[in-house]
Amino acid sequence: MKHYLTFSAADFAQDEEFLKWVKYPEQYPLLHDRWLRFLRDYPHKKEEVEEARLMILAVVKEKQLMPDDATQQNVWHRVQESILEMEDAPKEVMLWQRWYSKAAVVLMIFGAGWFLIGTKNDAPRLAEVEKEAVALEKYINNADVAKTIVLSDGSSIVLQPHSVLEYPRTFKPDVREVYLTGEGFFEVKRDVNRPFMVRTHEIVTRVLGTSFTVRNSEGGKQVLVQVKTGKVSVFKEKSNEEGAKDESVEGVVLMPNQQVVYERDQMKLTKSLVENPSVLIPVAKQEFEFSDAPIGDVFRVIEEAYGVDVVYDEEVLASCYLNASLDDVPLYDKLKLICKGINATYEIMDSHIIIYGKGCSEPVDDTNSTTQTKPN
Template sequence: MHSSRLAYLFHKYINKEYTPIEKEELMLLIKQGENDEALKKLISDMMAESNDEMELPVESGDAILQSVLAKEAYTGIYVPVARKRHRLKRVSIAAASIAVCMLTVYLVGYKTGGKKEVAKQEIRAPAVEVSTGTAQRKTVRLPDGTQVWLSPSTVLEYPSAFGGGTREVKLSGEAFFEVAHDARNPFIITSDNIQTKVLGTSFNIQAYHNQKKIAVMVVTGKVKLSNLGAMHDKIENVEIAANQKAVFDKNTDRFIKEDADTVAAPNMLKRKEGEFVYKNERLQKLIDDLQEYFGVNIQVAREIRECKVTANFYVTDDLQDTLEPIAISVNGDLQKNNNEFFINGKGCPE
């Protein structure tokens, strides 16, 4: 039964008439060692039937069969074809040679019991890039079901289809992630030299090129952070769980791990709706973020840069209306010159 079914599926595959289920069934039959001889005969018969239509050097045919049946790694076999004037009977020259080579790739992958050899032959899925401008937000649904909320001035790059055992994306800017759980395929975000690896969780990552720090705060689950471009010999790894935050300082090339208060992490959820909440944050940090979000130059007097402030706003709000209460909270005043702002002050309130 197996041999007749193998022949049926083999010819369906060669003629490109197979369904996805039939293709999977063929690969499973091929994986069984008891079908090696039947498979060898099918390939030999196909070559013999096509002999009048294409000239296949003996050594090339042997190399194909040996690479399949001897379970050798497939490195690519050149199959020269010489056309003759009479019409093809069953299989076109191009289809016959290409089909054998394609089948060889699949056979080697299955016969070695793994996906490494096959993965090397896979074509990378086209990259997709989504970006936001100043005062703009976007929501993106990735191929695996992961949802991403992009903050202003952000660029997210990801493949149109995930493969190869991982789900990898690149981020420049800020985004909130709700990662679809998949224990077999870790989700990896690369921002500059920092890699964030998760299985399924929700967290916010801020990694603007213009800022000296990269911050990750976890709302649910757990993530692992790695410094791939470490100046020191050993790559630094940090794990953080819910209500924890890790900050990477580009100047010191080090992570700082801290426990967030019970309000900070849940406040990150509000960013999904476009509301940005800050509690007891350094004024200069808030101003740095506002410059990224609104694309406007904002200067702060040196004496009040380290003052702690509390604020909330939407990126659709008027920037001046957002800055005025912030200036008042630090006993300062707001000045505007064309499209630039300056917050003046003599010192932090007691």
């Protein structure tokens, strides 16, 4: 969400998303849920939220017509000027006096009675908001060890120490949503009709069924999502309702051994390989034992075992062969040994492994691996 922690009541009352929430909570369920979470996470903002809500309700008129866009902009400009003047007034005034005064300005401007803000029946009362907020279970792991939580759909989360998970007792018919602060490893039960979404304050991770880690350290500079199995879509929290549920909005797509980092200060998503990629499929021990193996075959084994894409010049490296024992060696160490053997280097770019080399015109020996030009 936006930087609502710095918002005053006047700011809330002029915010488009806030107005949508107050006017049409049933039409924008995801937006409604976001505001509920905001109030749960930041209860000290309830006074400003309630004040802004009352300001809006003060100008509610049922069955009225909306003016054209130009007129709306002109009216809101006058409202903003009047409210800003009141923001400079002495602060030792009671809550009801503040909102009543601001509402009076709005009513004075809309005295003709033709500007539609919404209907009274559309606006949620704060008491109803707080009541609905109780529907979410909140699990705080204050222990020094990880705890496993099993959800109503059969999905499970390994919640790390000092982390918080909020989730409903029963999921909605069309979506499964949870909220995470801290770190959790998710194993999601597949349900093609109900996507599973993990929300932090800035990003949403959407899956059907898979296993992945989300690390959202409170006060940290980054949010991290790492995929172990399956396919995950990660995107920034949308300012509109379509973002989270729209299947056409893929965001950054992650496969196993891939990760994305969200930089809070830059509001940017960056995709890469995980720090220590794991073998994804059972690989026979002898498959990592190479004897006069063409380098293309070596890279093929790497690709299939780790689910990565190795990019290299096949023509340039066609004369390279490898003798090496790489079993029980981490991926990046494998790459270092292979590259040392063929006088090459490697680079991780996005989620690809790029190999740079000039070929193997002369044999090169190494204690762990050797490469040579295949004799005629």
